[in-house]
Amino acid sequence: MELGQVCLKRGEERDIRAGALWIYDNEIDWVDELCAPGGIVDVIDSRRRFVARGYFNPASRITVRILTRDKSKTIDRTFFASRLTAAKAYRETLGFSDAYRVVFGESDGLPGLTVDKFHDCLSFQITTLGMERWKDDIVDILDGLYHPACIYERDDVPVREKEGLAQIKACVRGTVPAALSIREHDAVMAVDLENGQKTGHFLDQQENRGRIRPYVSGADVLDLCCCTGGFSVHAGLYGASSVTAVDASEDALALTRENAERNGVAVETVCANVFDLVKQYSDEGRKFDAVILDPPAFAKSRRALDGAYRGYKELNLRCMKLVRPGGFLFTFSCSQFMTPELFHQMVAEAAADTGLRVRELEQLMQSRDHPALFGAEHALYLKGLVLQVL
Numbered sequence: 001m002e003l004g005q006v007c008l009k010r011g012e013e014r015d016i017r018a019g020a021l022w023i024y025d026n027e028i029d030w031v032d033e034l035c036a037p038g039g040i041v042d043v044i045d046s047r048r049r050f051v052a053r054g055y056f057n058p059a060s061r062i063t064v065r066i067l068t069r070d071k072s073k074t075i076d077r078t079f080f081a082s083r084l085t086a087a088k089a090y091r092e093t094l095g096f097s098d099a100y101r102v103v104f105g106e107s108d109g110l111p112g113l114t115v116d117k118f119h120d121c122l123s124f125q126i127t128t129l130g131m132e133r134w135k136d137d138i139v140d141i142l143d144g145l146y147h148p149a150c151i152y153e154r155d156d157v158p159v160r161e162k163e164g165l166a167q168i169k170a171c172v173r174g175t176v177p178a179a180l181s182i183r184e185h186d187a188v189m190a191v192d193l194e195n196g197q198k199t200g201h202f203l204d205q206q207e208n209r210g211r212i213r214p215y216v217s218g219a220d221v222l223d224l225c226c227c228t229g230g231f232s233v234h235a236g237l238y239g240a241s242s243v244t245a246v247d248a249s250e251d252a253l254a255l256t257r258e259n260a261e262r263n264g265v266a267v268e269t270v271c272a273n274v275f276d277l278v279k280q281y282s283d284e285g286r287k288f289d290a291v292i293l294d295p296p297a298f299a300k301s302r303r304a305l306d307g308a309y310r311g312y313k314e315l316n317l318r319c320m321k322l323v324r325p326g327g328f329l330f331t332f333s334c335s336q337f338m339t340p341e342l343f344h345q346m347v348a349e350a351a352a353d354t355g356l357r358v359r360e361l362e363q364l365m366q367s368r369d370h371p372a373l374f375g376a377e378h379a380l381y382l383k384g385l386v387l388q389v390l
Helices: 013-017 077-093 135-146 206-211 230-237 250-262 274-284 302-322 340-354
Strands: 004-008 022-024 028-031 040-044 050-056 062-068 099-104 113-118 121-126 150-155 168-174 181-184 187-190 220-224 242-247 268-271 288-293 323-333 358-365 383-389
Touching: 004 050, 013 050, 040 062, 077 099, 077 135, 099 181, 113 135, 121 135, 135 150, 135 168, 181 206, 187 230, 187 250, 206 230, 206 358, 220 230, 220 274, 230 242, 230 250, 230 288, 242 250, 250 268, 274 302, 288 302, 302 323, 302 340, 323 358, 340 358, 340 383
Parallel strands: 004 040, 121 150, 220 242, 220 288, 242 268, 288 323
Antiparallel strands: 004 028, 022 062, 040 050, 050 062, 099 113, 113 121, 150 168, 181 187, 323 383, 358 383
16 A cells, blocks of 8 residues: 655755654645545655654644654554553563553553553553554454453543544443552552543552652651652551651542551551642641651643753652651652653752752663663653752
8 A cells, every 4th residue: 555755854864764663744745635534654764765654643743653664564453453462561571460550651662552460450541643543453452462451441541532532431341440559669559540640540650659669668658749659558558667658638648548557567648739838837837757658740831841850859858848858859840841850950959958968869761671771761750869968
């Protein structure tokens, strides 16, 4: 079948050949009449040489998303089956089994697709028109690879509307279990497929939650922006003397309490705005042996970055002041626009402004089931540091 062609402006092919995966509308010279919304197209340079193959959406600023640079590759069901099989093999090689990210978009060669595994259930999200065209095939392939009890569609995100897609939330295969839980390290955690954040549970911190073990034994721990209590529960299991979990959502705290009870640990929950609470605790002179700061993304766009930087800095500065001498701060940012370099700079500036001696012990990132592909800078979105306040 003859494919439509998208011709790049002169010189715009360099980034694509170097590994970039998105083609923006202002990089395109012309498209031919065979280019249909959601369809597969060939990308050519100004001398009509093949550059890449991907899917096309003229309504999106990201007009083409690259699937392959191999001209011999046909984009069909076999292509997607190969990519999904490779993604499964990679995770299993690393030892992931009960719960993990099955597909992480561009990093697995499947832009616009996210799939998570929660015990014997799968949850997926599609955010682009081109990937939506292959949804039925993807569901069939996943069903054959994993034989799950259910496959749940969490396409209830506003970004789909930018691609001309409706928001959807539905069980597309099997039946949603009345109760679903997963095992993370030594913890058993509840998962809400239908109403939980993202695809049901934040798996990107899975490995980092296990890394807190050496730091929290016998410690008074403050877990800020705790969501459903992943860090809190692990701290309790790893011997913390006390754990205080803070979130602005009472629903999240209800799940935190449920998870704490399920694991037999004591966790005090506080429903509060984290900025207000750390200021209050600081004014009261409260101190903790370990503070965990895992806030939501403050920078949703590049334009919001300056304000986000100031917010992150203020929060980190106050958290450092809450740490007892010799104690630890685990600080994170999941804003993709807050690059690792910028995040490190912000934390260093916050440390300098406290007047305290602060040293860096570990650099952290998202769990290895969320690999960050070179050429897809947005894929390395989670940054973290383990600091000691002296």
